[in-house]
Amino acid sequence: MLLAMHGIRKRFGAVCALSGVDLRVLPGEVHALIGENGAGKSTLMKILAGVLSPDDGDMRLAGAPYHPTGPRGAQALGIAMIHQELNLADDLGVVENIVLGREPRRLGWFDRKAAVQRARVALARLGREELVDNKRIGDLGPGPRQLVEVARALTLDARIVVMDEPTSSLSQEDTEHLFAAITRLKQAGVSVIYISHFLEEVLRIADRYTVLRDGRSVHTGAVAQTSEPMLVRHMVGRAIDEVFPRVEHTPGPPLLSLSNVAGTRLPVNASLTLYRGEILGLFGLIGAGRSELLRVLYGLDPVRNGDVRVAHVAGRDAERAHDVPSPRATGTGVHGRAPWVRLAQGVGLLSENRKDEGLALTMTIADNLTLSHLSHGARFGFVSRAWQRERLRRWADVLAIRTGGPALDANAPVGTLSGGNQQKVALARLLDMDIHVLLLDEPTRGIDVGSKTEIYRLIGELAANGKAILFVSSYVPELLGVCDRIAVMHRGTLLPAAPVADLSEATLMTQATGGAKT
Amino acid sequence: MAAGKRTQDSRLTTVSDRLVRMLKWLGPFLALALVIALFAGLAPDRFLSTYNLKTVATQTVIVGLGALGMTFVVISGGIDLSVGSLIALCSVITAVALRAGHGPMTAVLLGVSSGVLAGAVNGLLITGLRIVPFIVTLGTMGIARGLAKYLADEQKVDADALGLSGLMAKSPDPAWLLVAPGVWLLLGLAVISAVVLKRTVFGVHTFAIGSNEATAHLCGIRVNRTKVLIYALAGLFAGLAGVLQYCRLTVGDPTTALGKELDIIAAVVIGGGSLAGGSGGVLGSLIGAFLMAFLANGCTLTGVPNYVQEIIIGAIIVAAVAIDALRQHRDSP
Ligand SMILES: Nc1ncnc2c1ncn2[C@@H]1O[C@H](COP(=O)(O)OP(=O)(O)OP(=O)(O)O)[C@@H](O)[C@H]1O
Ligand SMILES: [Mg+2]
Numbered sequence: 120m121l122l123a124m125h126g127i128r129k130r131f132g133a134v135c136a137l138s139g140v141d142l143r144v145l146p147g148e149v150h151a152l153i154g155e156n157g158a159g160k161s162t163l164m165k166i167l168a169g170v171l172s173p174d175d176g177d178m179r180l181a182g183a184p185y186h187p188t189g190p191r192g193a194q195a196l197g198i199a200m201i202h203q204e205l206n207l208a209d210d211l212g213v214v215e216n217i218v219l220g221r222e223p224r225r226l227g228w229f230d231r232k233a234a235v236q237r238a239r240v241a242l243a244r245l246g247r248e249e250l251v252d253n254k255r256i257g258d259l260g261p262g263p264r265q266l267v268e269v270a271r272a273l274t275l276d277a278r279i280v281v282m283d284e285p286t287s288s289l290s291q292e293d294t295e296h297l298f299a300a301i302t303r304l305k306q307a308g309v310s311v312i313y314i315s316h317f318l319e320e321v322l323r324i325a326d327r328y329t330v331l332r333d334g335r336s337v338h339t340g341a342v343a344q345t346s347e348p349m350l351v352r353h354m355v356g357r358a359i360d361e362v363f364p365r366v367e368h369t370p371g372p373p374l375l376s377l378s379n380v381a382g383t384r385l386p387v388n389a390s391l392t393l394y395r396g397e398i399l400g401l402f403g404l405i406g407a408g409r410s411e412l413l414r415v416l417y418g419l420d421p422v423r424n425g426d427v428r429v430a431h432v433a434g435r436d437a438e439r440a441h442d443v444p445s446p447r448a449t450g451t452g453v454h455g456r457a458p459w460v461r462l463a464q465g466v467g468l469l470s471e472n473r474k475d476e477g478l479a480l481t482m483t484i485a486d487n488l489t490l491s492h493l494s495h496g497a498r499f500g501f502v503s504r505a506w507q508r509e510r511l512r513r514w515a516d517v518l519a520i521r522t523g524g525p526a527l528d529a530n531a532p533v534g535t536l537s538g539g540n541q542q543k544v545a546l547a548r549l550l551d552m553d554i555h556v557l558l559l560d561e562p563t564r565g566i567d568v569g570s571k572t573e574i575y576r577l578i579g580e581l582a583a584n585g586k587a588i589l590f591v592s593s594y595v596p597e598l599l600g601v602c603d604r605i606a607v608m609h610r611g612t613l614l615p616a617a618p619v620a621d622l623s624e625a626t627l628m629t630q631a632t633g634g635a636k637t
Numbered sequence: 638m639a640a641g642k643r644t645q646d647s648r649l650t651t652v653s654d655r656l657v658r659m660l661k662w663l664g665p666f667l668a669l670a671l672v673i674a675l676f677a678g679l680a681p682d683r684f685l686s687t688y689n690l691k692t693v694a695t696q697t698v699i700v701g702l703g704a705l706g707m708t709f710v711v712i713s714g715g716i717d718l719s720v721g722s723l724i725a726l727c728s729v730i731t732a733v734a735l736r737a738g739h740g741p742m743t744a745v746l747l748g749v750s751s752g753v754l755a756g757a758v759n760g761l762l763i764t765g766l767r768i769v770p771f772i773v774t775l776g777t778m779g780i781a782r783g784l785a786k787y788l789a790d791e792q793k794v795d796a797d798a799l800g801l802s803g804l805m806a807k808s809p810d811p812a813w814l815l816v817a818p819g820v821w822l823l824l825g826l827a828v829i830s831a832v833v834l835k836r837t838v839f840g841v842h843t844f845a846i847g848s849n850e851a852t853a854h855l856c857g858i859r860v861n862r863t864k865v866l867i868y869a870l871a872g873l874f875a876g877l878a879g880v881l882q883y884c885r886l887t888v889g890d891p892t893t894a895l896g897k898e899l900d901i902i903a904a905v906v907i908g909g910g911s912l913a914g915g916s917g918g919v920l921g922s923l924i925g926a927f928l929m930a931f932l933a934n935g936c937t938l939t940g941v942p943n944y945v946q947e948i949i950i951g952a953i954i955v956a957a958v959a960i961d962a963l964r965q966h967r968d969s970p
Contacts, residue, residue, distance in 0.1 A: 470855060493838045
């Protein structure tokens with residue numbers, strides 16, 4: 120037994136995050152920690168990594184009592200953690216980030232050569248040595264950033280590496296690199312605690328697993344003796360018979376059309392027509408320019424070239440319609456349109472990175488949910504708190520936004536929610552608005568199995584109600600399960616969309632990697 | 638036994654959590670109470686006399702008004718270094734208008750609207766040129782001071798106050814007002830500001846911009862427009878402060894309120910405002926302003942030298958920020 124945690128409890132004010140958790144990890148094993156959003160996985164691992172201290176319970180590391188004094192203390196005892204919400208210094212380069220806090224020194228000076236060497240070795244173990252040249256990590260996408268975090272943990276010579284949803288923003292290729300690294304860690308006798316909402320990954324990489332539910336450990340066992348439906352039953356308490364619920368919907372007239380749209384760097388060229396009542400998937404490798412396309416469409420980044428048209432939908436509430444400055448706004452615009460104009464036109468965006476762009480973490484859950492359409496519930500410029508609470512109640516119900524407390528506190532800062540629950544708030548804001556084109560960038564990132572199914576059903580219902588959905592995802596099964604058509608982006612160029620019936624995981628991958636074009 | 642210990646433990650942690658959080662709200666109150674108690678002990682008759690309390694209240698008005706505007710600015714993640722100069726500029730404009738023979742109403746309106754205009758210019762420069770507020774307002778601080786001196790011909794502008802001085806009279810007329818009308822103005826505007834900040838769409842947008850500007854932009858908040866409004870509002874308060882400064886001095890002094898911007902920022906920070914944006918409150922800022930006024934007054938009364946007073950204020954600012962940091966550390970481990 121390398122690690123034994125027993126009877127761990129943790130409260131945050133009225134919220135009971137952990138109420139008696141046991142976890143046992145063997146040397147050299149990959150131990151999966153699974154459970155619904157808010158079950159307490161991240162909290163338990165923060166306790167292990169010395170970030171939080173438990174209210175009660177005892178921990179033993181290799182037989183000796185383990186009481187880490189802060190993250191550095193835990194690191195010194197061989198525990199490295201990769202957090203769910205990435206912790207990188209944006210303005211520093213990859214090398215500096217990897218050695219941050221443990222910079223190699225020579226005569227008291229930063230020894231850059233040694234640092235580069237150390238970083239290179241770690242990145243090579245992940246198969247991404249070229250990242251070593253990066254000068255500013257803020258310029259990297261979420262995938263490479265995640266790998267930098269992993270590389271950072273690799274340089275720690277840890278006995279246990281904790282990975283909190285490491286693949287939620289990784290491409291398949293990067294996931295393979297990560298798995299290879301995990302296997303190597305295992306061979307070196309290092310244990311890995313692996314948190315993920317992708318059960319197929321768990322079945323593939325893990326040796327044993329522990330299930331948390333409502334702050335308790337409810338089950339533990341060997342992966343070889345279980346199956347995906349069994350894991351789901353342990354997590355949710357019931358079986359999910361239909362992962363991709365089918366809601367009948369039929370495409371109507373065009374709502375959004377792009378012709379030869381180009382951004383400053385990405386996308387290079389994108390033409391597309393999105394119809395009413397249609398779910399159109401966008402697939403591509405990370406860095407292919409899918410997010411950039413959505414950003415350009417939504418007016419976050421400038422349009423350098425091409426034409427974006429949003430059809431006018433009759434019957435939209437007149438109150439916001441007067442916000443549209445000129446008829447030109449619905450037509451072409453070389454500079455693109457500001458987000459507020461797009462919103463007024465009925466186009467909304469869910470960004471891929473809720474922490475930097477999507478949620479105001481210090482503000483309340485209720486404010487975050489309604490931030491984009493406060494005026495809808497306002498009278499004479501006064502925000503109606505009752506209206507905000509009512510909206511939150513509704514979406515908390517539908518999407519199962521929960522905390523361990525008795526009821527969701529609308530006035531709690533959104534940053535105190537678990538990662539998946541934060542994502543649900545960001546998504547709920549979009550769903551709560553009166554819009555008809557939804558640009559969704561990885562909407563199910565970090566969301567548990569049960570809620571994912573609920574979100575797929577909601578997306579289907581939106582389409583049935585005549586909305587148009589542009590669905591960016593790196594998770595092929597959900598694209599194939601939810602979309603009507605899928606278009607693939609390759610190095611900034613959008614390939615023609617094809618009906619989902621003609622596509623498979625294999626054809627999508629070939630298109631995405633620039634193989635034979637269909 | 639174990640269970641008993643456990644509940645006690647967790648109760649203890651929540652209690653200490655709450656204590657730290659309360660300290661944040663109570664901190665300014667406690668500091669104010671402490672200062673009052675201290676000087677009340679040192680010089681009971683003089684410090685607590687009605688006349689002296691009225692004096693302190695009147696002295697708070699200028700910094701207090703500035704702090705109201707600064708609260709919005711700081712919550713939105715900005716800073717306004719130009720308030721001190723704007724106060725001088727607006728008081729000179731008021732005096733010049735009176736000297737030119739305009740009525741008191743016109744003079745006051747001119748003074749206040751110049752403040753709004755200057756604030757709007759700050760906002761437009763910040764959003765239009767995408768320069769950080771610190772630099773823009775550092776520039777306009779110099780420009781406004783220079784303009785004030787130019788308009789006043791580098792000397793004090795004498796003008797008949799035409800009854801305006803009553804606004805800042807320590808013994809107001811009618812007597813049932815108890816304190817100068819300017820003090821009531823400050824309190825009334827503070828209530829309105831608090832309501833605007835906490836209850837209106839504009840207030841929530843202000844918090845959102847300070848908390849995460851990218852998110853605010855994504856949510857369709859018109860960030861630039863809101864910022865211009867915020868700085869214009871700060872200008873409005875500076876303009877009012879300028880007019881009242883004239884009423885107090887009954888001359889338009891272009892060198893007045895030198896360095897007042899730092900007192901004003903200090904009041905906001907003592908009151909819980911964070912220069913990183915996203916937090917702060919009107920009540921806190923007001924208490925911060927009163928705290929500094931009481932401190933200055935008490936030190937003068939008891940003959941404590943000026944430098945001691947400066948050291949104390951400095952220490953209070955650091956303590957206020959330290960408490961804030963402690964609280965944030967607890968909240969987001
Ligand atoms: N700093 C905090 N303050 C208050 N409550 C918190 C805080 N951190 C976590 N919680 C609460 O503790 C509970 C467990 O959260 P945790 O982040 O451990 O969940 P999780 O299992 O990691 O979920 P997810 O799959 O969504 O990441 C949640 O109800 C959350 O709201
Ligand atoms: Mg988590």
